Amino acid sequence: MNTLRKVEILGQSAKWDSCASSSSNRKVSTNDRIGNAAGCGICHSFTEDGQCISLWKTLYSNACSFDCKYCANAAGCNKNKARFEPEEFAKVFMSLYVRNYVEGLFISSAVEKDPDNTTENMIEAVNIIRNKYKFQGYIHFKVLPGTSYDMIKHASEFSDRMSINLEAPNKSRLAEISSVKDFKIDILRRQAWLKRMKIPSGQTTQLVVGSSDETDMEILSMVDWEYKNFKLKRGYYSAFSPVPKTPLENKNKVPLKRENFLFRCDWLLRKYKFKLNELVFDDRDNLPLNQDPKVSIALKNRDLYPLDINEATYEDLIKVPGIGLQSAYRITQMQKSKEKLTKQRQLKSIGVVLKRALPFIKFNGTVQLSLNPLIRQSGVI
Ligand code: SF4
Structure with missing residues (x-):
């Protein structure tokens, strides 16, 4: 497979990760137009000082040995596998950078043989970018669930920001969608390590909203707890959308409004210092979607x-x-x-x-x- 095809496949494979957010949802209907950066994985994110930068957002590999039920890259679901080699990855990034297409990197990956083995390759790629090509700019490094302490520590030396995805708000909800990942050990323990490491822009996380039957209360309680206990910089929410040929292909798509309201409540907790118990939930512990969350609180x-x-x-x-x-x-x-x-x-x-x-x-x-x-x-x- 040539490198251009890998860039296309692995950029597409990273689109489910919203820890670095794109600036527009506008659909480009044909491929014969210029300016459609999303297809090859270019997105926008904001630095600590509020500056908007463009990132090459990509997976290193999309061939996963894990079995998350909603994921197109899960074992047995992905028929379009691709992976970079470290030097190849670094060269693609640098060619995008020197042409001014991107200012930074967001690197994530499926878990190939095991988390450490994949992370080692990812580290090798960013090591080349930092030390051979002398890139000084922004790198967001995704930690894979279950990666060892030493490997995460090594990756932190190259990273401005790191993140590990919660995916679900607690142990039992994660067990609904994955038989491999252990919530406390593979994710929370790693987040506790990240909290103690010197990562310039801190850590973030992401949840897939509605892939299990979790409530908004469960999601916001968990993220609020992480803001207080793990110095989390930001939570991201990605509305579940069924992917053909995955175990959840027949599950209903989650309305984008739910995702949007979770972002708004997150903002109220983080920036406006609302308390979790000030937010308004309905009798099923979900956010009422007929009223903006801040208006709901004021009316209460x-x-x-x-x-x-x-x-x-x-x-x-x-x-x-x-x-x-x-x-x-x-x-x-x-x-x-x-x-x-x-x-x-x-x-x-x-x-x-x-x-x-x-x-x-x-x-x-x-x-x-x-x-x-x-x-x-x-x-x-
Ligand atoms: S760990 Fe789960 S969510 Fe991540 S790529 Fe593998 S199957 Fe998908």
């Missing part, structure tokens, strides 16, 4: 609203739907300088999303918009 606490925008604290302002961290900061700066907010257009000019915020705020002593339509829309409050 509707006795606190409307909030006087000229007197509210930063902590209260960031909990108002339509008011972000920056807008809340600007409002409190205006409060400090005794500058009164009296008009909706002032709020708009500092970034408040009026349509979302107005039912929850007042100024000049006046409620801006009734909450009743939102309460009616919300069937679970």
Whole structure:
């Protein structure tokens, strides 16, 4: 198999991993157009300082000996196997880099013979990239479940960020989709090691949403626990979609809205410092999909609203739907300088999303918009 074909197959095989996210879901319907980078595995990610960079996101190999039931690369499911050699991998990356197609690398892999054997080859590839070709830029290295401490430590010397996928939120849910991986030993223990290693951009993780019958509460509880205990930088959520010829080929596709709402709640936990028990779940412990999560929380606490925008604290302002961290900061700066907010257009000019915020705020002593339509829309409050 020639290298170009490997690049195509292994770039496609990596598309299930969203730890490095692409900037657009736009579909390109034909192959005869330029600019379709997704097919050969180029995606975008954000560095610690918020800079957007393009990455070559690829598997090193897609021939897996493990049996995750949802996975196109699992043993017995993959008829289109491919793998790089270390030098070949490094040369492809460098040729993409010197042509300015990518600025960094996201390397993952299926587990070939065993996790250490595959990781050794991956390390060899990044070692060549770092030491032979002198690449100084961003490398995200995916840790395979069950990889030994020494191998992970060695990989960390070349990596800016590392991640190991949880895939499911707990031991029993993982057992529903994999007979090989042990949740505590193969994954959590490795995450605990990563926490202690000096990895410049820390560690992330990913879950496949809906491949087992887990609830949103189980998912968010686990990730929230990891934020507190493993210094996790970010959780990623990938909606399950059935792959033909896998054991779960007849299972229903998970709506993208569920994935999207998990991302939003993750953001609320991580950036807005909401507590897990402030989030709103339905009676089956899932997020209600008929209402934005931040609006659901505000409606549950509707006795606190409307909030006087000229007197509210930063902590209260960031909990108002339509008011972000920056807008809340600007409002409190205006409060400090005794500058009164009296008009909706002032709020708009500092970034408040009026349509979302107005039912929850007042100024000049006046409620801006009734909450009743939102309460009616919300069937679970
Ligand atoms: S470990 Fe599981 S998810 Fe990863 S490539 Fe193998 S079968 Fe797929």
